[in-house]
Ligand SMILES: CCCCC/C=C\C=C\C(=O)SCCNC(=O)CCNC(=O)[C@H](O)C(C)(C)COP(=O)(O)OP(=O)(O)OC[C@H]1O[C@@H](n2cnc3c(N)ncnc32)[C@H](O)[C@@H]1OP(=O)(O)O
């Protein structure tokens with residue numbers, strides 16, 4: 001009994017410790033917990049041995065904010081020289097300075113709209129001049145908003161699919177070609193979503209484009225292994241970021257319902273996905289290619305199972321149900 005109480009206190013202390021660490025390095029917003037969350041405390045410190053990315057160069061698109069920022073912080077902490085690229089140079093520069101001053105490793109900010117293949121090519125030119133070609137590429141940039149499909153204009157459709165599918169393809173093809181020419185292998189990682197697999201109403205351009213990204217990465221995993229390239233995919237479940245939640249849960253109503261259906265009782269944290277992305281991009285995962293990793297606290301299976309709502313049936317109600325079912329014997 002005493003051991004159980006001490007175990008629980010230890011887990012809670014770990015939650016508090018790791019939340020404090022995340023606030024320092026990743027600046028994540030306050031976490032909300034459901035009743036089950038104490039079983040699944042998020043850890044905030046880097047999982048891989050220090051120096052795992054020494055002499056590695058990593059490009060992270062959308063690395064100035066949210067999950068991309070967290071991935072950059074972790075890779076930089078582990079020794080990588082990082083390049084972060086997106087449209088807003090001021091935000092990129094601020095993030096680069098903050099992370100670099102904490103880790104002591106250089107983070108470069110490069111402006112790039114991934115929808116424009118010429119801008120992508122110039123970004124890679126800039127990168128080659130700054131650091132040489134990368135060892136790690138994380139295609140994380142995205143655009144999204146909830147909207148009934150009948151309200152979508154052609155340009156709304158084009159905007160999301162251009163950022164997500166074409167942007168990922170332009171970055172991947174530009175770097176892939178140059179790496180092949182230079183006979184240098186690399187790890188490519190794409191960040192998609194759990195609904196890339198199931199589809200989802202109200203985010204149809206995003207669902208379609210993310211499914212396309214998954215097809216692109218699985219295809220290239222098969223085709224470009226011979227050039228030393230690995231291609232993997234992480235499908236995150238909900239992780240609070242300003243970019244995602246302001247566009248997908250503008251009133252905040254969605255969050256509680258989401259937490260209630262996640263078996264681990266909480267949202268994910270940026271530091272957790274950063275650890276997974278670092279592992280997948282590292283040499284520890286050199287045998288991993290073509291993998292699709294769902295990272296969602298169990299939300300996908302919770303949404304999928306026809307009878308999962310029976311979680312709300314009480315033990316007393318089960319006694320009654322069992323009698324009713326047993327009474328069917330012989331009928
Ligand atoms: C809460 C649960 C969380 C679970 C999360 C699961 C998955 C998450 C996936 C994600 O991808 S989250 C990442 C979200 N982050 C971002 O979206 C950041 C970047 N986003 C943006 O910059 C903008 O939101 C935008 C619209 C994607 C692109 O900006 P910009 O290029 O400036 O486009 P415009 O503002 O010019 O708009 C283009 C086009 O789209 C129409 N439009 C814009 N917003 C809406 C809306 N809310 N509803 C309907 N239509 C919209 C806009 O009117 C333009 O079309 P026109 O025909 O009028 O030209």
Ligand SMILES: NC(=O)C1=CN([C@@H]2O[C@H](COP(=O)(O)OP(=O)(O)OC[C@H]3O[C@@H](n4cnc5c(N)ncnc54)[C@H](OP(=O)(O)O)[C@@H]3O)[C@@H](O)[C@H]2O)C=CC1
Nearest residue numbers: 062065066067086087088113114141142238239241243244
């Ligand atoms: N947070 C979550 O719950 C989930 C997130 N995801 C995925 O995780 C990734 C990160 O999302 P998150 O951190 O939450 O959201 P953010 O909005 O913080 O990140 C999106 C990033 O994409 C960049 N971006 C957008 N458009 C372009 C463009 N045209 N060219 C270059 N960069 C662009 C933005 O920078 P800028 O504005 O400077 O261009 C921004 O840094 C995305 O792929 C998203 O789909 C998936 C499932 C769940």
